[in-house]
Amino acid sequence: MNIGIAGVGLVGRVLALNLLQQGHTLTLFDEDTAYGDSAAGMTAAGMLAVFAELESAESIIFEHGQRSIALWPELLKQINILDAYQQEGSIITAHPQDYNELEHFIETLQSKVSEASEIQRLDKEGIVALEPDLEQHSKAFYIPHEGQVDAQRFMHASSEYLLAHSDVTWHQKTKVMDVSSGAIFANNEVQHFDWVFDTRGLGAQEQVNDLRGVRGEVFWLDAPEVHITRPTRMLHPRYKIYIVPRPNNRYVIGATEIESEDKSPMSVRSSLELLSAVYSMHSGFAEARIVNMLTNCRPSLRDNLPKIEHSTKMTRINGLYRHGYLLAPAIVEKALNEGVLK
Ligand SMILES: Cc1cc2nc3c(=O)[nH]c(=O)nc-3n(C[C@H](O)[C@H](O)[C@H](O)COP(=O)(O)OP(=O)(O)OC[C@H]3O[C@@H](n4cnc5c(N)ncnc54)[C@H](O)[C@@H]3O)c2cc1C
Numbered sequence: 001m002n003i004g005i006a007g008v009g010l011v012g013r014v015l016a017l018n019l020l021q022q023g024h025t026l027t028l029f030d031e032d033t034a035y036g037d038s039a040a041g042m043t044a045a046g047m048l049a050v051f052a053e054l055e056s057a058e059s060i061i062f063e064h065g066q067r068s069i070a071l072w073p074e075l076l077k078q079i080n081i082l083d084a085y086q087q088e089g090s091i092i093t094a095h096p097q098d099y100n101e102l103e104h105f106i107e108t109l110q111s112k113v114s115e116a117s118e119i120q121r122l123d124k125e126g127i128v129a130l131e132p133d134l135e136q137h138s139k140a141f142y143i144p145h146e147g148q149v150d151a152q153r154f155m156h157a158s159s160e161y162l163l164a165h166s167d168v169t170w171h172q173k174t175k176v177m178d179v180s181s182g183a184i185f186a187n188n189e190v191q192h193f194d195w196v197f198d199t200r201g202l203g204a205q206e207q208v209n210d211l212r213g214v215r216g217e218v219f220w221l222d223a224p225e226v227h228i229t230r231p232t233r234m235l236h237p238r239y240k241i242y243i244v245p246r247p248n249n250r251y252v253i254g255a256t257e258i259e260s261e262d263k264s265p266m267s268v269r270s271s272l273e274l275l276s277a278v279y280s281m282h283s284g285f286a287e288a289r290i291v292n293m294l295t296n297c298r299p300s301l302r303d304n305l306p307k308i309e310h311s312t313k314m315t316r317i318n319g320l321y322r323h324g325y326l327l328a329p330a331i332v333e334k335a336l337n338e339g340v341l342k
Contacts (some may be wrong), residue, residue, distance in 0.1 A: 054109050202299040214257060241254070
């Protein structure tokens with residue numbers, strides 16, 4: 001079929017890769033360039049925190065998250081970056097004064113899904129065995145099965161793959177004004193397709209009721225003195241921070257979560273909180289270099305759950321909130337399995 005996709009951020013790309021596997025011909029529209037950074041998918045840390053996200057999410061997130069973890073390797077293989085996937089579990093810790101919070105956090109996860117009984121309590125020795133660099137901590141939990149996708153590599157490699165594919169036409173810097181039954185309206189003209197998908201994230205606000213942005217800020221640090229190998233979280237009463245390791249001593253540090261659609265640069269308050277928290281986790285961050293500070297907004301619905309909406313010759317997928325990498329492959333699979341293209 002001849003298919004149009006409005007919005008080539010994270011969901012649009014996962015969708016495009018699936019549709020190409022099925023032999024369809026695609027026309028993509030995005031208001032940004034193929035290598036631009038306006039998509040939330042470009043700012044994301046790419047954590048696949050299937051258990052840890054359960055604290056404030058429903059068990060449906062866990063089920064879709066598990067399915068996505070099974071699907072990511074194939075998608076990454078398709079674009080030749082299987083090494084952008086890591087699934088070696090994650091660590092969660094806290095400062096001694098916050099140990100009660102940490103216990104409560106783990107109990108909450110264990111009350112939500114039986115699989116969370118696999119989460120392992122670590123003492124100092126156990127921590128050092130997994131992550132020698134976290135030796136200053138004496139209590140933590142190891143969460144098996146969690147992992148990460150290197151989000152920026154996924155976005156870059158998928159751009160290259162889609163741009164080079166003979167069944168793809170990509171209209172870059174093309175703002176879509178409307179998406180309706182089999183039609184995409186852009187550049188003052190309507191283009192007709194056998195089916196269209198609206199995956200514009202926050203850009204679909206005029207068409208999707210209750211869609212809002214949730215601001216998030218992240219740092220990229222180069223930290224040669226730090227050797228943490230797994231995504232690591234620290235619980236704190238006011239904020240949760242995570243450290244996500246990338247190749248060559250780079251770490252993504254995030255992320256704030258603020259009910260605002262403001263995409264302006266990071267605030268002083270957020271930068272102080274994130275950097276002091278990360279320094280308290282590991283003093284080796286003192287001499288790290290700040291290589292990037294990014295802000296973006298997560299496209300979110302009122303219940304913070306994803307939504308697939310089908311109508312004649314059209315599907316909208318939106319509301320992936322802080323779970324885009326965790327959920328996109330499973331949500332796209334579900335949308336396509338619902339038989340919309342048949
Ligand atoms: C700071 C931060 C950290 C995150 N960390 C994680 C994480 O660790 N794990 C995780 O699972 N998720 C994470 N997320 C969430 C994840 O990034 C989002 O859920 C996901 O990107 C949403 O995908 P999307 O395709 O709906 O939107 P986007 O990725 O934002 O893509 C939307 C695309 O539509 C285009 N567009 C918009 N309007 C128009 C228009 N009118 N015409 C044409 N094109 C248009 C945009 O240019 C963009 O390319 C994070 C998000 C943020 C902000």
